[in-house]
Amino acid sequence: MTTMSMIKGLNEGLRRVLEDEPKSLVMGEDVGRLGGVFRVTDGLQKDFGSDRIIDTPLAESGIIGTAIGLALRGYRPICEIQFDGFVYPAFDQLVSQLAKIPNRSGGRVRLPVVVRIPYGGGIGAIEHHSESPEAYFAHTAGLKVVTCSNPNDAYWMIQQAAAGDDPVIFFEPKRRYHSKGEVDTERAGLDLYRARTLREGRTATLIAYGPTVDVAANAAAAAAEEGLDLEVIDLRSLSPIDWEPLFASVRKTGRAVVIHEAPGNIGVGAEVAARISEECFYSLESPVLRVTGYDVPYPASRLEDEYLPNLDRVLDAVDRSLEY
Amino acid sequence: MGDTPRPAKKTAKSRPKPASANEPEFVQLLTPEGQRVKHPDYDISLTDDEYRGLYRDLVITRELDAQGTALQRQGQLGLWPSLLGQEAAQVGSGRALKPQDTVFPAYRELGVQWCRGIDLISSFALFRGTDLGGRDVAADRFNMYAIVIASQTLHAAGYAMGVAMDGAVGTEDGEAVVVYHGDGATSEGDFNEALIWAGVFNSPLVLFCQNNQYAISETNARQFRLPPYRRAEGFGVPGVLVDGNDVLATYAVTQSALDRARRGEGPSLVEAYTYRMQPHTTSDDATRYRDEAELDFWRAKDPIVRYRKWLAAEGLGDESYFAEVDTEAGEQVRALRARVMALTDPEITEMFDNVYAEMPPGIAAQRAEAVEFQASLEEGSDVR
Numbered sequence: 001m002t003t004m005s006m007i008k009g010l011n012e013g014l015r016r017v018l019e020d021e022p023k024s025l026v027m028g029e030d031v032g033r034l035g036g037v038f039r040v041t042d043g044l045q046k047d048f049g050s051d052r053i054i055d056t057p058l059a060e061s062g063i064i065g066t067a068i069g070l071a072l073r074g075y076r077p078i079c080e081i082q083f084d085g086f087v088y089p090a091f092d093q094l095v096s097q098l099a100k101i102p103n104r105s106g107g108r109v110r111l112p113v114v115v116r117i118p119y120g121g122g123i124g125a126i127e128h129h130s131e132s133p134e135a136y137f138a139h140t141a142g143l144k145v146v147t148c149s150n151p152n153d154a155y156w157m158i159q160q161a162a163a164g165d166d167p168v169i170f171f172e173p174k175r176r177y178h179s180k181g182e183v184d185t186e187r188a189g190l191d192l193y194r195a196r197t198l199r200e201g202r203t204a205t206l207i208a209y210g211p212t213v214d215v216a217a218n219a220a221a222a223a224a225e226e227g228l229d230l231e232v233i234d235l236r237s238l239s240p241i242d243w244e245p246l247f248a249s250v251r252k253t254g255r256a257v258v259i260h261e262a263p264g265n266i267g268v269g270a271e272v273a274a275r276i277s278e279e280c281f282y283s284l285e286s287p288v289l290r291v292t293g294y295d296v297p298y299p300a301s302r303l304e305d306e307y308l309p310n311l312d313r314v315l316d317a318v319d320r321s322l323e324y
Numbered sequence: 325m326g327d328t329p330r331p332a333k334k335t336a337k338s339r340p341k342p343a344s345a346n347e348p349e350f351v352q353l354l355t356p357e358g359q360r361v362k363h364p365d366y367d368i369s370l371t372d373d374e375y376r377g378l379y380r381d382l383v384i385t386r387e388l389d390a391q392g393t394a395l396q397r398q399g400q401l402g403l404w405p406s407l408l409g410q411e412a413a414q415v416g417s418g419r420a421l422k423p424q425d426t427v428f429p430a431y432r433e434l435g436v437q438w439c440r441g442i443d444l445i446s447s448f449a450l451f452r453g454t455d456l457g458g459r460d461v462a463a464d465r466f467n468m469y470a471i472v473i474a475s476q477t478l479h480a481a482g483y484a485m486g487v488a489m490d491g492a493v494g495t496e497d498g499e500a501v502v503v504y505h506g507d508g509a510t511s512e513g514d515f516n517e518a519l520i521w522a523g524v525f526n527s528p529l530v531l532f533c534q535n536n537q538y539a540i541s542e543t544n545a546r547q548f549r550l551p552p553y554r555r556a557e558g559f560g561v562p563g564v565l566v567d568g569n570d571v572l573a574t575y576a577v578t579q580s581a582l583d584r585a586r587r588g589e590g591p592s593l594v595e596a597y598t599y600r601m602q603p604h605t606t607s608d609d610a611t612r613y614r615d616e617a618e619l620d621f622w623r624a625k626d627p628i629v630r631y632r633k634w635l636a637a638e639g640l641g642d643e644s645y646f647a648e649v650d651t652e653a654g655e656q657v658r659a660l661r662a663r664v665m666a667l668t669d670p671e672i673t674e675m676f677d678n679v680y681a682e683m684p685p686g687i688a689a690q691r692a693e694a695v696e697f698q699a700s701l702e703e704g705s706d707v708r
Contacts, residue, residue, distance in 0.1 A: 051489055057524060062478055062517035069482020072461070073490070089513070096472050097479070104468055106458030107678030141679050141687075165681035193684070240684035 001182045009154035009183050010040045010116075010172065014078065017162040018048050021076060024162060027054040028063060028080030028116075037082055038118060038177055060086055064093035064115065068101065071111045078162055084119040085128025091136075098167045099142030110165040114158070119147075120211040120261050121308055122175035124301045131298055132262035134210075137169045138239040138271075145239040146192060147171035149213035151181040153236065156189035164192070171238075173211035195242040197249065201231035204255035204318055207246060207272055209235040212259040212309055219314035228318065238268055246272065247279045254285035255321045259309045264292035286324030289317045343624035350597050351577050352567040356625045358633030366576040374419075375640050378571050380649050381415040382628045385435035387653040388444065391661055392434070392451070396606040400664060401451045405432045409569070409601035412627030413534050415439055416574025417596070420582055421502065424465075426487075428480035428503040431469040432534075436504065442466050445663055454667045455674070473539075474512035477503050477531065481518040484527035488588070493528045498586030502530040502578075508539025510552045519559040519593070528585035531556070531593040532578065534568060536600035541613040556593035568596030569627040599625070672698055 004012070017024050026041055026048075032055035035042030045053035056063050060081055067077035081087045087094070094115065102109050121130030138145045144166050148154040154172070161168040190196055198213070199220050208216035213234045220230040231249050235241060250256050256276055258269035273288035291309040299307050343356035351366050370378075385407070392404040407414060410432070418439030421427065427436060437444055442464045450457030450469060461467045470476035480503035492499040509515050510533065522529040533552045537544060548555065556563030566577040574596055581592045599622040603610040635641035676683070676691035683691075 057517070057520050059513075059517045059520065061514055062481075062521055065475065065478025065514060065517070066482030066485060066521055069479040069484070070486045071482075072467070072479060073483045073486030075486055075489075092472060092475060093478065093514075097475055101468070102681070103679045104456040104458055105461065105678070106455060106674075108458055108460050109462075109468075110681050144680070144684075240686050243686075 001184055003180055004151050004155075004183050005178050005180050006148070006151045006154045006172070007038060007040055007177045009151035010158055011042060011044070012183075012185070013155040013158040014041065014044060015047075017078070017159055018044065018052060021162065023074060024076045024078060025052050025054060025070065026078050026080070027056050027067060029056055029058050029082050031055060031080050036080060038174065040116070040172075041080065060088075060090035061093050064090040064098060064113075067113050068093065068097055068111060071113050072109065076112045076162065078114040078116065078158075081115060081117045083129045084117055084131040084133055087117055087133060094137065094143070094169070095140050099140045102166075103142055111167050112162075112165045113167045114161045114170050115168070116158075116170045116172060118174040118177070119171045120173045120175060121298060121301075121304045122211065124304070126301070127298070130301070130304065132260065132293065134169075134171055134238055135262055135267050138268060143167050143169055143239065144193070144237070145169045145171070146237045147173065147210035148236070149173065149176065149208075149210055149234050151179070152183045152189055155183045155185065157192055157236070160192035171210055175211055176214065179214070190236070193237040193240055193242060195236055195245045196234045197231065197245055198234055199230065199232040201229035202253055203229045203231075204257060204321055205231045205233060205246070205249040205253045206257050206259060206314065206318075207233050207235060208259040209238060209268075211261055215309055215311060215314060216259055219311050219318070222311060223315060223318060228322075230318065235268075241272070241275075243275060243279070246276065250276050250280045251283040254283050256288045257291060257314065257317045257321060258288065259291045259314055261293050261308055263295045264290045265295040267292060286321045289321055291317045343621075347567070348565065348597060350565040350567045351573045352570050353572040353576060354570045354630055354634055356569070356630050358630045358637065360634060363573070366573065366580065368572050368576040372640055375635065375638075376645065378415060378419060378575070379628075379631055379635055379641060379646075380652070381419065381435070381439055382411045382571060382631060383649050384653045384656050385411045385415060385438050386628065387657050388438065388660060389434055391657045392448070393602065393606060395448070395661065395664055396451070401448065401606075402453050403451050403605050403607060405605045406600075406602035407432050407434055409599045409622065409627070410534055410536055411435055412571035412631070413568035413574055413596040413598045416571040417502065417532050417578040417594070420575050420578040422497075422500070422582070422586075424492075424497070425500045425502060425582060425586075426465045426467070426483060428467045428476045428483070428501070429469055430473075430476060430504050430506060430509070431471055432506075433469075433504050437466060440464070440466050444660060445667070448660070448664045449667055452664065452667055454670055458678075474505055474509035474514040474518075477505055477509065477515050477518035478521070479503075481521040481527060481529055484522060484529040484585075484591070485525050487528050488525065493586055494588040496583070496587065498528065498588060500528050500530060500582040500585035502532050502582065504532050504534065506539065507533065507535040507537065507544055507547055507552065508542070509533075510555070511539075511547045516559075519556060519561055519591075522591035523560045526588075526590040528588065529591040530578065530581045530585055531561075531591065533593060533595045534598055535595050536598050538600055538604065538614075540604040540608060541610075551595060553593055553595035561591050561593055563593040563595060565595045565597060568598030569625045569630070571627060571631055598627075
């Protein structure tokens with residue numbers, strides 16, 4: 001066990017991928033000499049060279065499009081999109097090319113490409129630096145979408161994503177980048193596409209992922225002081241979603257609250273609520289509630305505390321669920 | 325625009341000008357009248373059989389393409405994008421490739437596919453709707469058709485980076501990569517990003533632009549003020565304009581560009597100046613945006629007519645040889661037609677099976693449901 005930040009966990013995980021898989025590459029804007037604007041790739045170019053840690057031109061479609069070409073050549077690129085709000089110029093290459101080429105080929109082509117995207121708010125940033133675009137990609141067949149919430153998952157999930165043969169959009173909650181935690185570098189973590197129950201309880205189920213896992217955990221701790229026994233589940237994978245732990249939990253608690261930073265409208269929480277309604281209808285004591293960003297563009301940073309799901313909004317939703 | 329000649333307006337008084345008049349400053353080795361001309365920078369020297377082979381390729385490509393149009397008209401294909409008029413651009417460049425080279429096509433490159441010796445059925449299956457055009461692209465060194473304009477230029481740029489990283493360039497036997505695109509593609513961001521990538525990484529990439537004068541209905545005037553071969557220079561990538569209706573010039577220019585790439589000297593762009601004689605696809609109505617006079621102007625520049633004239637004048641082909649090629653083309657067409665008609669509808673499971681390397685449980689469940697539901701309907705119809 002070693003204590004490290006999420007950034008260090010990602011960095012060490014990438015280092016292991018590069019050591020173990022000679023065809024793996026890291027590519028993106030400023031990932032080499034600078035080590036990435038968040039330093040996730042710090043020191044990698046020095047150790048693995050500029051042919052494997054590639055500083056690219058400033059063009060997101062180009063990053064994903066050329067990564068596809070490199071994968072067709074047998075390489076296994078791990079791309080960095082510098083910020084969530086800068087991924088959209090690459091949208092066609094992600095959604096119509098990376099996601100669909102393997103299917104188009106009748107399964108003859110595989111594109112083992114990982115796309116890392118720092119995402120979410122809470123860091124006082126200017127516009128386009130705090131967004132949560134995961135629903136676009138989770139909606140797209142052919143992509144897998146995962147997000148880590150702690151350093152141990154960061155360390156293992158990036159390795160697992162790079163080891164598979166499917167394209168993976170890997171969301172990193174940037175406001176958790178500097179949070180520290182224990183990392184077990186010996187024993188592999190949970191499988192990539194599994195949800196984790198991080199706190200067991202009987203009163204209600206909180207379902208979160210990425211940056212809101214910590215919010216949910218804090219809410220559960222606060223609720224415990226009031227005698228409420230909340231279960232907390234970290235989805236980890238948004239496509240595919242590991243449904244069984246959710247269904248089992250809701251069948252036990254009868255109540256669920258889904259928490260994410262992205263706007264609620266047509267979001268991941270909507271799918272979770274719909275599926276729980278279908279599968280756990282006779283167990284539900286109240287409708288599945290959502291605590292999410294509002295259905296507006298991400299606000300100026302002085303308003304982000306009001307926009308983002310926080311402990312008070314989560315506890316309020318739990319109260320509403322219990323009062324139903 | 326100086327670089328883009330327009331057909332002269334026909335008047336009662338004007339005598340028809342020779343088709344070689346009013347042509348842009350491009351590399352040409354064979355005039356529309358079939359005259360072999362010299363160029364200071366480019367020449368070609370093939371064996372007699374190779375010269376005859378180009379004719380065979382041109383004719384068979386034209387006939388197979390015409391069969392695509394016919395099959396669509398007969399309801400056997402959903403759509404067909406004809407290459408009529410562009411045979412020389414495709415055969416000249418396609419035959420300049422070496423076996424180790426890799427092609428990234430757009431969606432009209434049947435002639436290149438033919439020259440590569442790859443089974444053409446995948447392109448017909450795509451337009452018949454029996455699959456999405458999948459093939460073993462690694463073995464064929466010919467990638468799948470790309471429908472989203474210019475998307476393939478970035479794939480080619482990345483692939484070419486990988487070729488260089490593998491150390492597969494730097495000799496006369498190095499690998500080169502060629503990506504086909506049209507004049508419309510040059511307006512897309514991806515095309516320009518591909519030029520940047522190929523330039524800054526000095527990749528072994530040839531961008532082969534078939535400027536067929538139209539992006540559906542829009543002329544070059546709506547795509548650029550400076551033609552693509554000159555724009556390439558701005559990216560530090562040499563560009564050359566070639567008569568795309570001249571199979572010899574296209575061959576010579578493409579070979580030079582490919583050799584440069586395989587030697588590790590970097591990317592270049594070839595703009596093949598040609599013309600799309602048919603509508604954009606079988607769904608398009610070109611009479612809404614161009615007239616017969618313009619078609620006549622380009623008919624006079626037909627790539628096969630001029631090449632046949634030259635072969636005959638050189639004594640490389642006579643009437644019996646041309647008849648032999650026509651017979652073979654007919655056989656090729658009949659064989660292909662039979663195979664296209666035999667392409668059957670895919671199983672319902674096809675849509676689920678290849679989305680992921682590792683199928684998620686949700687898709688597996690939907691697959692099972694769809695199969696079961698379909699079976700239940702078939703059982704029901706038996707009862708009735």
